[in-house]
Amino acid sequence: MKNKLKLGLAAIAVSTLGLAGCAQTSDAIVIGSQAYYSNEIVAEAYAQALEEAGYEVERNFSLGQRDVYVPAILEGEVDLFPEYTGNLLQYFNPDASETEASAVYDALTSALPEGLSALAMSPATDQxxxxxxxxxxxxxxxxxxxxxxxxxxxxxxxxxxxxxxxxxxxxxxxxxxxxxxxxxxxxxxxxxxxxxxxxxxxxxxxxxxxxxxxxxxLSDPAGLFLSSNLVPIASSALDQGARDAINAVSLAMSADDLVAMNVRSVEEELSAVSNRRRLASFRRPNQLTN
Amino acid sequence: MFDIPDFIGWLLNPENWQGRYGIPNLIQEHLLLSFGAIALATFLALPIGIAIGHFNRGTALVVLLGSASRAIPTMGLLFALVMLLGVQLRELAVVIALVAIAFPPLLAGAYAGISAIEKHIPDSATAQGLTPWQLLRIVEIPLAMPAIIGGFRIAWIQVTSTVVLAPLVGLGGLGFGIIQGLALRNFDQVVASALLIVLVTVLGDQLLGFAQKNQAFRLGHLSGGKNK
CATH class of the missing domain: 3.40.190.120 (Osmoprotection protein (prox); domain 2)
Known part of the structure; x- marks a missing residue:
């Protein structure tokens, strides 16, 4: 328990430093991402989907590791974040024993702290x-x-x-x-x-x-690995319209789409942040594989 | 900020003293990588440093290398070397990256030690019939010894605290406990490992410091000078 407190304090200190520079504009939905290129691509897909639906969006990508950004989400500094069901569940409940995809998702929904909700789980996995x-x-x-x-x-x-x-x-x-x-x-x-x-x-x-x-x-018939599907984590700042727009992206994205986006990113050296326009096709992931 | 008993407990847990990534193995690997790098750097830097000091030529090189070494991103160099040499030669990659850190202080120490010798000393030694080689061996190097050891102290501190990066490329060393502990959020392990790194670094530095004082004292004693 003491460890958790220490960690919390350290993480808040770091996140305050990291986020202090980013002034939050009025009602824009703040989207965060991990410092992991694949996660950034997904965050960008969310951003574009929301912009298309007429929302104002602020990109606050590459926030680092879970220890740093989870406190920032809890503080309300970030409204939407692409996450992975299994790994996030393990973060909130290290003793969780679920490994199968829907069981992990259900366990995560109940493990999430007040004010945060998991939107629809995507079939895309990264585990x-x-x-x-x-x-x-x-x-x-x-x-x-x-x-x-x-x-x-x-x-x-x-x-x-x-x-x-x-x-x-x-x-x-x-x-x-x-x-x-x-x-x-x-x-x-x-x-x-x-x-x-x-x-x-x-x-x-x-x-x-x-x-x-x-x-x-190698296949894992006995379910040794925790399933980790892509799942958007949202704060209460997201209204139903925004949730619907994000859910549409999540449901359309398959595991192969995610891999295809990562392959493209690596091979063409595209960065989600610096090359937004060329990545526009990532908005509708099912068109990607063509 | 942290509880003392927690990380002491981690240090005392016999489980952490066993196996490939147990504390004894990690300390051994930490020291081997550090010694390897410093030995290789010594082999390269001392002759060059002594020559520069002796002939008083190329002093600009010392300054240049000293400043340049501060601009080298060690981690970038390490990854570049691993990619270049291949993962099977990762020990060599780590050692070379560390040599880049150890080289400048060793060079500077050797150069400074030799060039600080007052000119009348080698002159009178030559007048007494010493060959240039004898002059170097009997007079200049012993007089430069405290400064040379000073170079070793700086190199030691920098190398033992940088070898902590080795686990990033799949090697051990005491950095392992920090990198594994951070990922597992096991902060007792992180603190305990950091403590061990500090201990190894400071202990080595103190030993070298002792040798340095000893050498300086001996010189003062022999010459009947101010260090007596």
């Missing part, structure tokens, strides 16, 4: 997933995490925190009976997988490199 190279999958006949149990030893690469996550080495052992040796590969996880330093890597499912490098994502 942790275990990936292997095509060669490794073919050589060992892998398609699901279950298949790993036949292998003698597996090295798993990922961010340092994966060592302690419920879906990390402990979860693999208890849910699938797969014992892995963990290597904290940090920001070089995908590179380490390709170089053969690790056999399997934790990569976000919407990461364009899965597609570009032809990685094989």
């Amino acid at each position: 942790d997933s275990y990936n292997v190279t095509q060669e490794f999958a073919a050589a060992n006949n892998l398609s699901s995490i279950t298949d790993l149990a036949n292998l003698g030893s597996v090295t798993l690469g990922g961010a340092p925190e994966l060592a302690e996550r419920p879906y990390g080495p402990t979860g693999l052992l208890s849910v699938y009976g797969v014992s892995v040796e963990f290597l904290a590969t940090g920001d070089t996880t995908v590179e380490s997988l390709v170089a053969g330093d690790v056999d399997m890597a934790n990569v976000y499912s919407a990461d364009p490199r899965i597609n570009q490098l032809g990685l094989v994502t």
